[in-house]
Every structure is written in C-alpha cells, then in structure tokens.
Amino acid sequence: MIKVTRQFIGWCIALVIIFLMTNITYRDYHHVLLLFWLMLPIVSLILLFWSIKSFDVNYEIVNSPIDRGQDAMWQLVVNKNNPLLRLLIKIKVDKKEVFNIKDTIVKSTVHAGKVVPPLMEVEIISEFRLFSYTMKLDSNKTILALPLLEIPVLLEKHLSNLIERHSNNLAKISFMEDEFDHLDVLKPRESLKRVHWKLTSRHQRFIVARDKPPVVPTLKLVVLLLGDDMNQRDMVLDITSVIAFEYHQKGYHIEINNEKMTTILSVRTKLALMNQTTSSVNFDQLSLSNGLLIISDQVNDALINYLESLKNNKGYLSLIVMSDQKLQAIESLPNIQVLRVSDYV
CATH class of the missing domain: 3.40.50 (Rossmann fold)
Incomplete structure (x- = not known):
C-alpha cells in the first residue's frame, strides 16, 4: 500500500503558502510553479514503482538443522536488479527496526520441528521522500530444530x-x-549333502534347502x-x-x-x-x-x-x-x- 509521507504534506503546505505570498506580484508565474510541483510527485511515484519492481529482500539461512534449544539464525539478503537504482528502505523484524542489513536475525527455539523466520516488514521510501510503500514478507526459509541426543x-x-x-x-x-530361507532344486555339480530327502521324496526331484544369507x-x-x-x-x-x-x-x-x-x-x-x-x-x-x-x-x-x-x-x-x-x-x-x-x- 502506497502512503504519502510527512514531507509530501509539508510540500503541499509550502506550495499553498508560496501561492498566498506571491498572489499579487508573481501571480502570472503560478502555473509554472504548479507544474513544477506536479512534476516532483509524478517522478517520485515513477521511481517508487521502479524500486518495487527492481528490489527484493529475503532471509538466508545461517544454520540448519540445529538441536532444539539452540538459536535459529538468518541473514538478510537485499537484491537490486538495477545497480543504478538508489534505494531508501527501512526493515523491521518482529516490529523492531534493523539498522544494519548485515545483522544476524536470531530466534530462540524450545521444541523440535520447523522454525519459521520472524515476520519481516519492509518500507520503501521514494525519491524526494514524498511517498512510501510497505510490504510484509512471510519467508519459507524455515530452519529445522532436531530432537536431542541426550536425556536425563x-x-x-x-x-x-x-x-x-x-x-x-x-x-x-x-x-x-526358520533356519532356511527358501527351497530350491539341486544344481549341477552341487553336493548331495545339501539335499532335503523328505521333501525330495515328496516332490520326486532333488530339493535343496538354501542357507539363509546374513541378515x-x-x-x-x-x-x-x-x-x-x-x-x-x-x-x-x-x-x-x-x-x-x-x-x-x-x-x-x-x-x-x-x-x-x-x-x-x-x-x-x-x-x-x-x-x-x-x-x-x-x-x-x-x-x-x-x-x-x-x-x-x-x-x-x-x-x-x-x-x-x-x-x-x-x-x-x-x-x-x-x-x-x-x-x-x-x-x-x-x-x-x-x-x-x-x-x-
């Protein structure tokens, strides 16, 4: 959602004051002043939309998996698709402003399972500080907290x-x-010692009980x-x-x-x-x-x-x-x- 800033309101008030002060002497130049005033917000909005399309911020996992009870950690990653783009952004994590992008985001864990990163709120401020755009990001960069390998x-x-x-x-x-895995027919050159004679007499052919392989x-x-x-x-x-x-x-x-x-x-x-x-x-x-x-x-x-x-x-x-x-x-x-x-x- 795009919002106007205090600077925009101040800019409008300043324009009204200038119009009143110059109403007599420079009245013929008011249309030039109004055109200049309109150009700044338009340019500011265009640059803001460009920033929104060319800007991306997300979490990068620092440690995963972890043992439950350890801190889950993420790093903020800011990407600009256009190197010429000048960004003015404010990032809040759990409603606390992050002043340094390189700071590690830490979330304590208690239970085993997926640890979801904190809710991130990003505010992009336009050129000339006339408008701002705020978006909330739910990241899928979850960290897995594993059960412990120790007990009391x-x-x-x-x-x-x-x-x-x-x-x-x-x-x-x-x-x-059972001692044997399966029954089979006697193979050529195989010793008769392996013949299961009771089954042989029943089936009218030499039956061998194969040893079960190591399991x-x-x-x-x-x-x-x-x-x-x-x-x-x-x-x-x-x-x-x-x-x-x-x-x-x-x-x-x-x-x-x-x-x-x-x-x-x-x-x-x-x-x-x-x-x-x-x-x-x-x-x-x-x-x-x-x-x-x-x-x-x-x-x-x-x-x-x-x-x-x-x-x-x-x-x-x-x-x-x-x-x-x-x-x-x-x-x-x-x-x-x-x-x-x-x-x-």
Missing part, C-alpha cells in the same frame, strides 16, 4: 536396561526364526504423538533419537512407523517433522514377531486394544510411555516390558 541421567540408566532387555528379546526372535537385524520403532503437551512430545522424540542412535551404533537397521531410515540425521529429521502433527498408526498392520518398540506420549484405547489382542501371541514387545494414564490396563500383559518416563523425570 536417571532416565538414561533405566532406558539402557530396557534397551539391553529388548536387544536380548530380538536375539531370541531371530533364533526362533542385518532391524529395529522397528513405532512413535505415537497423540497429545498436545509439547514437552511430552519432545521427550518422546528425544528418547526415540537416543534409542535409534544406540541401535545404529550396534549395526541395526532402523525403521520408524514402517519407514526405513539410513542415518541418524534422517531419523532425527523425520522425528522433527512429526512434531508438527498428530501421528497415528494402523495397529492392524503391526506384527509382534519383529519385536516392536513403541514410544508414545499417551496410552489411548486403540493401543490398549492392540496390546490386549497379543495376549496369546509368542513374541516380545517394549513400550515406553510418558505418564501413567491408563497404564495399569497393560502393565500386567505378558511379554511386554513397560517403561514409565514420569517415574524418572
């Missing part, structure tokens, strides 16, 4: 115990799986963010990051909500993006055979029903929850180890 010491001790027990359970699950173990994490308490949600993400880091160090593949993760950075990035929305899981698609590890900020009815449906299943499952709401309904279930975070934080 007391909680870390009990979490380490849970991780050790869960690792032992995963080893038991791997041991209980990298996989840790399947189910992360549930059901509540609105951002502190609890952050704790869920921090604990998940710590667990993923521990298992990644042991050579495990990591899956979070059925999505494979390749690096710890990708794990923390996914978790940070999850903090913006409520995450839900289709429990009908989950399987206990892989030794799930569920981390949730709350225990809802869907989770309770899923866990109760596994009473007669042979397998192992670990559950980490933030508080004790509805927890008594599942603590007595078999083959499920539960860690209640509120006991140690």
